[in-house]
Amino acid sequence: MKYPIYLDYNATTPCAPEVIEAMLPWFGQHFGNAASKSHPYGWMAEDAVETAREQVANLIGAKPKEIIFTSGATEAINLAIKGIFEHYSGEKQHYISCKTEHKAVLDTLDHLQSKGAEVTYLPVNQFGEIDLEELNSSILPHTKMIALMWANNETGLIHQMDRIKEIAEERNIILFTDAVQAVGKIPLDIKGIHLMAISAHKMYGPKGIGAIYIRHNHPLPKPLALIDGGGHEKGFRSGTLNVPGIVGFGKAAELRSKNLEVEDARLENLRNLLESKILEIEGTTVNGNLKNRLSHVSNISFAGVEGVELLQRVNKEVAVSSGSACTSISPKPSHVLAAMGIEPDLGRASIRFSLGLNTTESEIIFVAKYIKKVVETLRKS
Template sequence: MNYPIYLDYNATTPCAPEVLEEMLPWFSQHFGNAASKYHPYGWVAEEAVEKAREQIANLIGARSKEIIFTSGATEAINLAIKGIFEVYAGEKQHYITCQTEHKAILDCFEELEGKGASITYLPVQRDGSIDLDTLQSSIRPETKMIALMWANNETGFIHPISEIAQIAEEKGIIFFTDAVQAAGKIQVSVKGIHLMAISAHKFEGPKGVGALFIRHNHNLPKPIGQISGGGHEKGFRSGTLNVPGIVGMGKAAEVKQGMLESEFSRLSLLRNQLEEGLLQIPKTHLNGSQEHRLPHVTNISFEGVEGEDLLRKVCMKVAVSSGSACTSISPKPSHVLKAMGLDDYLGRASLRFSLGRQTTEQDILDSIAWVRKSIKDLRGQ
């Protein structure tokens, strides 16, 4: 197949060659179950899992015993939120999150609302930022958790995590962050954070594996496991471990840690080049802030075109998205852009461009040229 230029790295990334090479033996030669404690097949698999646990912990500044493997970020998010809700069962419970969170977060809280929890959904300003004074004033005696993403998946906006962590620490509240779009792309640290979700396929690891950081040696509670059966992962997540995927996630964490600085600079330059070229098209607008954002993401709205036509036309030669890959089947405007104040029309006529390790300058030049032509054709100019 003649694939288009790929500028949808926030949806998923290709496995790095180093990652694929590291994974292959664990499908065949080293096929043991990491829970098999009485023979070398299990010992070797368990050792590989623990090595990966250490590699992932190093990426986010954690200790290896604080990493719990899951099937991906969505499961990690469910474990974090629903697991804490169960800890406080029978108590009055309040949670604070944000209108622009990923649907995995918002859907979890909607479910908790149906079970009696009270949820505050913080509004955002035009650039996607929250007001920290509003966050402070939203805290109640029964507030159990603040759940705010590290970086937004649609605009790349980075929340002030250290300030939020300090607020949570001062109030004695659990701080959970969805760091899926940040880990492996910018420097992250678990300092002041109690729970953090990450996903391998967002930083050149395989799909189907993720992790939840759970802080140890702290007086705030840990979540209750949501999957029963065998007590794997210290009882937080039962089920046979995906050893090849975990090995791949560990290798990806190691590889990305070694190139954070260089890729940040390279992708920032390419993203800015793309952004400048696209914003020269009349009646185009940057959605979000030019500051405090991931280095590889831009989100731009195009006046005078229908959103579905725009996406179909551009994707003929440049693979992009109109929002989160998890909700891209929906014709509705992005809930993120709507919360930022865009009307439905512009929200539907917005595209997210996200760059990655394989993106070249020629890709950027070709993408600018194709989007310009697409807009011109759609506007009938």
């Protein structure tokens, strides 16, 4: 099968060859259970898990004991939000988030509302930014958590996390961030963060493995476990550890630590080249903040074409999406673009381009030409 050019790295990334190589022995040769404490098979697996824990911690500037492995970011998000809700069970609870969060956060908060919690969803401006004064004024005496993503998965917007951390710190409130699109892409300072979700497959690691960062040595509470049975991962997440996945996660984190800044600059140049050529097409607009965003992401609207047909035509030669991979099959316009005030037809006719390690300049030039051809054809039909 001939695959199209891949520009959907925010949906998932290919495992780096070094990651695959690191994982392979742990499927067969070293197959032990990391919880088997009485023999070398288990000792080897446990050592590999702890090495990976340190590698992931080093990537974000945390302590290894603050990293708890999960099945992915969605589980980490559920553990962070529902685990805090359970901690405060029986109390009046209020949570603050944003209309442009990932569905994993929005749906989890919806669940909390069904259980009696109050949730404030902050609006955004046309660039996808929240008003920090509105965030501050939304805090109530019974506010338990601020849940805001570090970088948006659809537009690449990087929220003002330094100021958000200050607000949470000043008001002594738990700050949870979905940092899936930020970790391994931009330098992060986790000071002031209490809980953070991370995913391996967004940073050239394997699918099915993620982590939650849980801040230690702080009076604010930690989440209660959602899964019982064995007390693995310091009691936060029971279940047999996915040793091959964890090893791959650790290797991916190590690789990202080494080439983050160089790759960031390379992708920004390629992204800017793509935008400059596509914006030559009449009726095209980049959605979001053009300054404070991830270097590899561009979300572009195409006026005068039907969204579903645009995506179908483009994907014959270029693998892209109209938004989050979790909602890419929906004909509805992106909830992120809708919150930014983009009208539904234009929201449906928007494409998220996300570049990655394997993206080349020749591919970008081809993509721009192909997109122009598709848009011109659709506008004539």
